[in-house]
Amino acid sequence: MGSFIVRRLIQTLLVTLALSFVSYSLMGLMPGDPLDIACQANPHCTPENLVTMKKTLGLDQPVYVRYGKWLAGIAQGDLGYSRTYRLPVTQILGPRLVNTLFLSGTSLLLSLVIAIPLGVFTSLRPNSKFDYSLNMFAFAGISIPAFWLGLMLIIVFAVKLNWLPAGGTETVGLDAEMGLFEAAFDRLKYLILPVTSLSLLTIAFWVRYTRAKMIETMRHDYVRTARAKGLSEQRVIYMHGLRNALIPVVTVVALGISGIFSGAVITETVFAYQGAGKLIFDSILANDYNVAMCSFIITSFLVLFMNLIADVAYAYLDPRISYA
Amino acid sequence: MSSNATLAVAAHAVSPVEAKDPRAKSMVRIAFEQLLEHRIAVLSLGVIALFCGIAVFADVIAWAMNLDPNAQDILNRYGEFSREHWLGTDEAGRDVLIRLVYGTRVSLAVALLTTVSATIIGITVGSVAGYFGGFIDTVLMRVTDSLLALPTIPVLIIMASIDFTKIPWLGGVVPSDMVSIVKMVLVLMVFSWMTQARLVRGEVLANKDLEFVLAARTSGLSSGAIILKELLPNVLSPVIVSVTLSVGSAILYEAALSFLGLGIQPPTPSWGNMLNNAQELIYSAPWLAVIPGILILIVVMAFNFLGDGLQDALDPKAIKR
Secondary structure (H helix, E strand, C coil): CHHHHHHHHHHHHHHHHHHHHHHHHHHCCCCCCHHHHHHHHCCCCCHHHHHHHHHHCCCCCCHHHHHHHHHHHHHCCCCCECCCCCCEHHHHHHHHHHHHHHHHHHHHHHHHHHHHHHHHHHHCCCCCHHHHHHHHHHHHHHHCCHHHHHHHHHHHHHHHCCCCCCCCCCCCCCCCCCCHHHHHHHHHHHHHHHHHHHHHHHHHHHHHHHHHHHHHHHCCHHHHHHHHCCCCHHHHHHHHHHHHHHHHHHHHHHHHHHHHHHHHHHHHHHCCCCCHHHHHHHHHHCCCHHHHHHHHHHHHHHHHHHHHHHHHHHHHHCCCCCCC | CCHHHHHHHHHHHHCCCCCCCCCCCCHHHHHHHHHHHCHHHHHHHHHHHHHHHHHHCHHHHHHHHCCCCCCCCHHHCCCCCCCCCCCCECCCCCEHHHHHHHHHHHHHHHHHHHHHHHHHHHHHHHHHHHHHCHHHHHHHHHHHHHHHHCCHHHHHHHHHCCCHHHCHHHHCCCCHHHHHHHHHHHHHHHCCCHHHHHHHHHHHHHHCCCHHHHHHHHCCCCHHHHHHHHHHHHHHHHHHHHHHHHHHHHHHHHHHHHHCCCCCCCCCCCCCHHHCCHHHHHHHCHHHHHHHHHHHHHHHHHHHHHHHHHHHHHCHHHCCC
């Protein structure tokens, strides 16, 4: 088990490294060069100046040399400087990541609490009316474009009904004197719509999966044995059925975390929620490469790391699997 | 959709021995009859056929209705539903209905091309990894797993924001109005072959040591021929299901990227980029934000239901008779 974790950890780091190199090279292929833009804004800048500037900044060197330097900087904790925010990247990224973790965490928790009980409940009444409608709902949930769902929620609950804010993270210009409880309530108001739009897909997916796995598990011989022993139906379902059915669900939940993080980019953009995902998107549009690179790579690393944790949890939960 | 044809191929693969008894049903028949029993799947097939028809005959529709998807009418921005403009007009006074028709063509074409090319990559990678095993398998599967583990949307955003005209060999080949479409297909393709690869590898691994493969090898068939003629036919039914489902997700990804302004570039309409200025639409013309999304929802749902129906129909274990 120990060596398995080490191996997976090394693999995760290697993938992150490869990803950072690929995205570093791709940044050079994006439209708009920050130096060209700066030069165009300055009437005293001649093409010769531009060449000299690129030379002094080392931009005439091949990609791998520049990447090496950039990586060395990262290793020393220097994530670079943001062109648009005029701040070191570390200062911008920190609070944004906290916001994203907040959004994704809430969505994950909500999805788990709703999807798994619902999946188990409906699996015990296969082909009932409830099961049928839930199945329809789940299909709609996996087929709906998340950004569009967000737009619809805004139209209904923010524009027409005016119940909730259309976007943002917290009320701007709020007094610092406001109590902790009020501040939390304010944040919550801004979270409701994004979390709803982010969770629906996950819930739909997990309900279907939990239901399928639960029905499959309840067909096993050991469930029949448990019934034959005269155990109560409750005990059969929860101790013998559910516990076994949940093992594969763990993997799917872990993949779902990646999905939530990924979907958060779109949700954050639709709701103007100040998270790391919106930061990736905004900084790419603004040619702010340092910010784009760091927020992208850190987000990806977090996702890869959560996948690793899920793999370990899976190996731990299912004694039939050994990762010697 | 030539779903009958694909079904036929699949079922042919499953039954190498043709039935002589006239009363006996071929696997194609059984699979098709099973699919017909799945009412929602049949309905979905109809919906998909309808939208494919719209996509193919977009020019005819435009001609019949005497509408041009790019004709602007600045005096008639956000026009109401009317006799000339059944679904109103957009921010440039263009007819929404005909733009939706052409958007259908673009969105479906991108999704289908993506899926077809991704499936070819997936089948190749999966069968090579599964058949040859060893070092090739390890390398290919590590790459597959790594790509699968990445957060899709951020990666797609990075990829889609590349200026493809900066890539020398690509910039010259593609006509300028097609660049964003080609780019979208390439970008989505790179990140959608992994599921198929895993699926194919699993099936190839399960079958490659069975007697019929051994027989083929003994009779002197080359590795390539064994993969193509003996192993792949057995994988077809799960692959068909997975392909159907991935058309749906390709539509969703294209829509999301186009919505963000990184996918299909205007003036070419796609369902996603018609929602591009949705933040403005929400207040000025909410129905314009509603309609393209409903089309996406309907078509993606149809592909998902069809995939579900095909899964039941093609799974030999699920056959009731």
